[in-house]
Amino acid sequence: MSFGVAAAPAVQLIGSCTSGTNASIAPTDHCVAQAGNDGISSVIWSPTANHLVSTNWDGGVRCWEVQESGGRSELCRKLRVSYLTFPINHENGSPVLDCAFSPDGSTVFSVGADKAVRMWNLAQSPPNNIPQQIGAHDQPIKSVAFLPSTNMIVSGGWDNMLKFWDARQQNPVGTLQLPDKCYDLDVRDSLMVVACAGRHIITYNVQGQPQEHQRKESPLKFQSRCVAAFPDATGYAVGSIEGRVGIQYVAKVAGKESFAFKCHRQDANVYAVNCICFHNQFGTFATVGADGIVNFWDKDNKQRLKGFPAIHRTITCASFSAQGNMFAYSSSYDWSKGSTHYAPGTPNELWVHSVVEDEIKPKGKKTTSYR
Numbered sequence: 001m002s003f004g005v006a007a008a009p010a011v012q013l014i015g016s017c018t019s020g021t022n023a024s025i026a027p028t029d030h031c032v033a034q035a036g037n038d039g040i041s042s043v044i045w046s047p048t049a050n051h052l053v054s055t056n057w058d059g060g061v062r063c064w065e066v067q068e069s070g071g072r073s074e075l076c077r078k079l080r081v082s083y084l085t086f087p088i089n090h091e092n093g094s095p096v097l098d099c100a101f102s103p104d105g106s107t108v109f110s111v112g113a114d115k116a117v118r119m120w121n122l123a124q125s126p127p128n129n130i131p132q133q134i135g136a137h138d139q140p141i142k143s144v145a146f147l148p149s150t151n152m153i154v155s156g157g158w159d160n161m162l163k164f165w166d167a168r169q170q171n172p173v174g175t176l177q178l179p180d181k182c183y184d185l186d187v188r189d190s191l192m193v194v195a196c197a198g199r200h201i202i203t204y205n206v207q208g209q210p211q212e213h214q215r216k217e218s219p220l221k222f223q224s225r226c227v228a229a230f231p232d233a234t235g236y237a238v239g240s241i242e243g244r245v246g247i248q249y250v251a252k253v254a255g256k257e258s259f260a261f262k263c264h265r266q267d268a269n270v271y272a273v274n275c276i277c278f279h280n281q282f283g284t285f286a287t288v289g290a291d292g293i294v295n296f297w298d299k300d301n302k303q304r305l306k307g308f309p310a311i312h313r314t315i316t317c318a319s320f321s322a323q324g325n326m327f328a329y330s331s332s333y334d335w336s337k338g339s340t341h342y343a344p345g346t347p348n349e350l351w352v353h354s355v356v357e358d359e360i361k362p363k364g365k366k367t368t369s370y371r
Contacts, residue, residue, distance in 0.1 A: 024351045025294050025308035025329070030079040032328075034087075035350040036060050040330035041112075042098045043350065045321040048105035051084055051122070052321075052328055054350055059093035061110050061131070063122060066326060066352055079326075079352055085122060088129050090114050098143045100153070107167075109134075109153050111141035117155050119167055135165045135172060145187040147206050154206075156182030156194055164210065176210065178202070186236065188229035191250065193236040195224040201238060203250050219246035219260050228276040231283050237299070239273030241336070245287060247299050256300070263297075264289030272336045275317040281324045284360050288315035288329055290336045298362045306359040313346070324360070327353040 024031065036056035043054045050066040065084040090096050094114035101108055108120045110131065117135035126132060137157035144155045152173065153165040158181040164174040180197035190207040199218040205211045218224050220240040229236045235249035235258070243264040249256055264271040264287065271291035278285045284298050284305060292314055296306040311331055318329040332348035333341075 022309065022311050023349075024353075025311060026353055028354065030081055030352045032064060032081050032350040032352060034062070034083070035330070036062065036087075036348050038095075038348060039332040039334070040316050040348055040350060041096060043317050043319050043328050043330055044099060044101060045319050045326070045328065046101050046105035047103055047322050050321060050326070051105065052081075052350075052352070053099055053101070053108055054330065055096035055099045055110055055112070056348070057095040059089045059096060059112075060087045061089070061096055061099060061108065061120065062087040063108070066321075068325070068354070079354065081352060085125070086129075088120055088126060088131055090116070090118065091130050097141065100144045100146050102146055103148050109144050109146065111144045111155050111157075113140040115140055115157070117141065117144065117153065117163075117165055134167050134170060135163060136170075137161060137163065139181075142182050143185040145185055145192070147187060147192070147210075149190065149207050154185070154187070154192065154210075156185045158182065160196075162194065162210075174210065176204075176212070179215070183224050184227045186227055186229045188231060189233040191229050191233040191236070193227050193229050193250075195227040195238055197223070199224060201227070201236075201248075203236070214250060219248060219258065220244050225272050226275050228278055228285065231278050231280050237276045237278075237285060239276050239287060241270075241272040243270040243273060243289065243291075245273055245276065245297075259302070261302070263287050263295055264291050264293060266291060272334065274315060274334055274336075277319050279320050279324045279360050280322065282361055284362060286318055286320070286327065288318045290314045290334055292331070294318065294327075294329060296360050301362060301364060303363065305361075305363065313349075320355070325355050327355050329353065 038057035041055045053063045063084045067080045096112040099110040116133045118131040119134050120131035137159050139159035141157040160178045162176040163172040179200045183195050185194040192204040192206045194202045202215045203213045222240050222242040226239045234251045238246045246260040248258045271289045275288045292310040294308045313331045314334040316330045316334045
């Protein structure tokens with residue numbers, strides 16, 4: 001097998017959006033204007049409103065308001081997307097690598113190559129258009145999340161550290177040593193899962209003071225790329241550069257066992273799984289990859305629910321809205337082939353897909369399964 005990146009045919013642009021039949025996963029998807037001047041590193045929805053936030057390698061943190069309108073049929077829904085506030089930037093335009101919302105949806109926390117944990121209240125414009133710094137690492141920070149049970153922010157860095165922050169003070173309220181660089185982390189209720197270099201996966205109980213629950217080697221053979229906790233906090237899914245996903249349980253669930261499956265592969269070519277995100281209502285999930293493909297899956301019945309046509313470029317990240325009726329995904333270069341394969345001027349686009357329930361709702365057991 002060989003590791004690859006999806007071929008990028010010549011495209012045309014209309015404004016900031018690509019035209020053509022393979023620009024988006026569905027012809028009715030809405031392209032978000034002014035999605036940034038460099039690769040999109042993360043995208044998340046507010047837990048309380050249809051507010052969409054993205055982070056970019058150009059140093060920007062951007063927020064939009066998404067409104068639905070139209071017919072009664074799911075297929076007739078229309079989207080209107082507008083800036084909620086003007087974009088803000090990390091200091092010196094340093095790449096921003098991840099962001100997280102507070103539970104009330106009022107505040108965004110962002111981290112990146114400037115080694116800073118920053119806080120932005122969406123109702124206010126920060127001084128000099130740079131969000132307030134509330135913490136720091138010794139190396140770039142890859143991931144950030146909010147811990148609802150303790151009202152703390154957790155950040156994972158390339159300095160092999162987890163740090164816990166109270167937004168009211170700049171010194172960490174706690175630190176934990178990681179076995180290697182943090183590549184991704186996620187939090188659901190009392191479960192936090194961290195994927196590190198060296199294929200290390202660590203789970204923590206964060207109900208009170210964070211306590212390590214389990215440390216193990218990834219069930220996948222190659223480098224971890226992304227991780228996402230199940231909505232019911234019984235386990236997590238981990239994706240790797242080899243085009244596979246591992247489903248792992250940390251708590252006993254009757255009739256459920258851990259397993260792994262192939263997803264983002266085309267014949268002998270293997271593409272990185274760049275992001276995994278779960279649907280809150282149904283517990284199903286999406287994977288997006290360097291092959292430019294979005295897949296919807298049902299882990300409980302081991303089925304692929306929906307496979308969308310490949311788009312022109314790699315897909316770097318994705319997220320379901322809190323209600324699950326919208327799905328945001330980004331298309332830009334994902335650096336899976338390094339800087340030598342980056343083409344200056346490659347469009348960076350953010351799309352919103354209206355989710356039809358039949359695409360994401362479990363269908364029950366069938367004779368067919370994951371490919």
